[in-house]
Each structure stands twice: as structure tokens, then as C-alpha cells.
Amino acid sequence: xxTDSDKLVSATLETDSITAIISLRLEQAMVECHLLCYAxxxxxxxxxxxxxxxxxxxxx
Numbered sequence: 001x002x003t004d005s006d007k008l009v010s011a012t013l014e015t016d017s018i019t020a021i022i023s024l025r026l027e028q029a030m031v032e033c034h035l036l037c038y039a040x041x042x043x044x045x046x047x048x049x050x051x052x053x054x055x056x057x058x059x060x
């Protein structure tokens with residue numbers, strides 16, 4: 001028997017699970033971004049800025 005209360009609980013659980021999935025995806029994206037930034041900083045430490053600019057296609 002589906003009462004309004006059951007529907008509300010079901011909708012709340014569904015919303016909570018969707019929120020949890022979005023939260024996990026955002027957290028994963030943040031971690032990947034931090035790793036990329038960390039790797040980029042490590043790379044730029046050893047490569048001259050002028051070379052990086054040239055590699056990027058800019059010609060000062």
C-alpha cells in the first residue's frame with residue numbers, strides 16, 4: 001500500500017542518494033584538479049617559462 005508518507009520517504013531517499021552521488025563526483029573532480037595543479041607546478045619548476053610559453057604557441 002503506497003501512502004503519501006511512503007512516497008515522501010521514497011522521494012527523500014532518492015534525493016539524498018542523488019546528492020551523495022553529485023558530492024562524490026565533485027570531490028573526485030577536486031582531487032583530480034589538485035593533482036593536475038601539483039604536477040604542473042612540479043613540471044614548471046624545471047622548465048624555463050619562456051620555453052613553456054613557446055610550447056603553448058605564444059611567441060613573445
